[in-house]
Amino acid sequence: MTVHWLDLDTPPHLPALYARAATKRTITGDTLPDKGLRCWVTVDGKPLEAFREVCDLPSSPLLPPTYPHLLAFGLQMQLLTDKDFPFPLLGLIHLSNQIRVLRPMGGVSQLRIGVSANNLQKHPKGATFDVVTQVDDLIGPLWEAQSTLLCKGVDLPGDAPQPAASIASGMTELTRWYAPADIGRRYARVSGDYNPIHLSAASAKLFDLPTAIAHGLWLEARTLAALNSHLPAANVEITVDFKKPVRLPAEVNLHSSEAGSSGDFQLNGHADLVHMVGRWRPLS
Known part of the structure; x- marks a missing residue:
């Protein structure tokens, strides 16, 4: 699926997105939009240290491998609460998470975050889809992630894929x-x-x-x-x-x-x- 990117000047405002999430409780379709959201963000030392403390992470010149998820959270919220997104945010179940650290994440202050959704699949309890997050620094691609979410009650045609044994x-x-x-x-x-x-x-x-x-x-x-x-x-x-x-x-x-x-x-x-x-x- 080709992603059509919308570039934002500033990160989304979370309180308004929470209000939007609280008002949508029904499934409105079974097709994912092809829109993606991108925005440049600044890595602030104070929130980073607070994250290290709550997760018991040691001090390091490198960003923690999961920290870009926090930088992307507002964009993910805006994507999942958009009027064109077919599933309500409340009730989604996080099944798995995959991150790829492409280069050492040290000495970064400005990052471009991009989020999109794809890979809609049938599931025994509904349907799953992936929220894809891409992070670039001034050099190029730095970090990628794929979060698989389950929306119960979605009825897609076909058979559900069998999960791989782990x-x-x-x-x-x-x-x-x-x-x-x-x-x-x-x-x-x-x-x-x-x-x-x-x-x-x-x-x-x-x-x-x-x-x-x-x-x-x-x-x-x-x-x-x-x-x-x-x-x-x-x-x-x-x-x-x-x-x-x-x-x-x-x-x-x-x-x-x-x-x-x-x-x-x-x-x-x-x-x-x-x-x-x-x-x-x-x-x-």
């Missing part, structure tokens, strides 16, 4: 940590993502959840912080599949293979409940 072995426990009840609110203040299912038990119950659940991108960032010494700084593709949500508060434990150009990891909870599985591989 079984890894040879992992040992690397570390464990405690996810406190307020981590969703703390992450929201840093990221701007105030999804009610992550904020409190009371707001999560509005969406039929017994308690708040940890934000998937916070789990990924916190996991990659623990894997920092295992991962290459660039020329790497990192993929995570979100399994069972982490109900807050909770203790989780991280299992990983040895450091190297390739590896696997898994985040478990009580009674070895699998919350997230992931892998890193060199870019081909």
Whole structure:
């Protein structure tokens, strides 16, 4: 699909987008728009340090591998709440996330972020699609990501593709940590993502959840912080599949293979409940 880009002068205003998201609750079609949004953003040191703190990331001259997602959040919100987008933002389920660090992300201050949606596919519970995020610096492509989201209730023709099996072995426990009840609110203040299912038990119950659940991108960032010494700084593709949500508060434990150009990891909870599985591989 050819993307028709709309270049914005400034990043979107989040409060207006939240108001727009709250008013759209129905599915209005089954075709993704071909429009993409782009904007230049400035990397500000203060929000970056706040992100490092909430995700327990060490100080580094390089941007954390998941940080461009925060810079892209406003554009993603505007794309997904546009009147031409067929699915309501509230209720979308984040199934997986893949990021590709093309070059070391150091010494960058100005970045061009581009977001678009593609790859609409049938799913046993509805339909999935990908939100694609591209980041360029003044030299060229720097970072890419693909987030796969599920919208329940969409009825597409044909058969749903079979998921690929992801079984890894040879992992040992690397570390464990405690996810406190307020981590969703703390992450929201840093990221701007105030999804009610992550904020409190009371707001999560509005969406039929017994308690708040940890934000998937916070789990990924916190996991990659623990894997920092295992991962290459660039020329790497990192993929995570979100399994069972982490109900807050909770203790989780991280299992990983040895450091190297390739590896696997898994985040478990009580009674070895699998919350997230992931892998890193060199870019081909």
